[in-house]
């Protein structure tokens with residue numbers, strides 16, 4: 001497995017994308033301290049039957065994308081009530 005920055009413009013940011021070294025498939029997101037594992041259905045090619053996400057995370061206005069307007073909450077990081085686990 002290979003780890004690359006989640007945001008190429010912010011290589012010192014906390015998240016990394018984990019890729020298969022054989023085929024390049026996106027396996028998961030993880031933080032550099034290995035505290036979380038995140039699946040991203042639209043990045044990972046999950047089927048439409050996968051449960052709908054409840055909010056938009058890591059929205060970054062510097063990318064120039066339109067802000068999501070599907071009525072789900074939009075956050076610059078994870079949802080504010082999320083508490084990062086202690087690093088064991």
Ligand SMILES: [Zn+2]
Pocket residue numbers: 020021022023024025
């Ligand atoms: Zn592979």
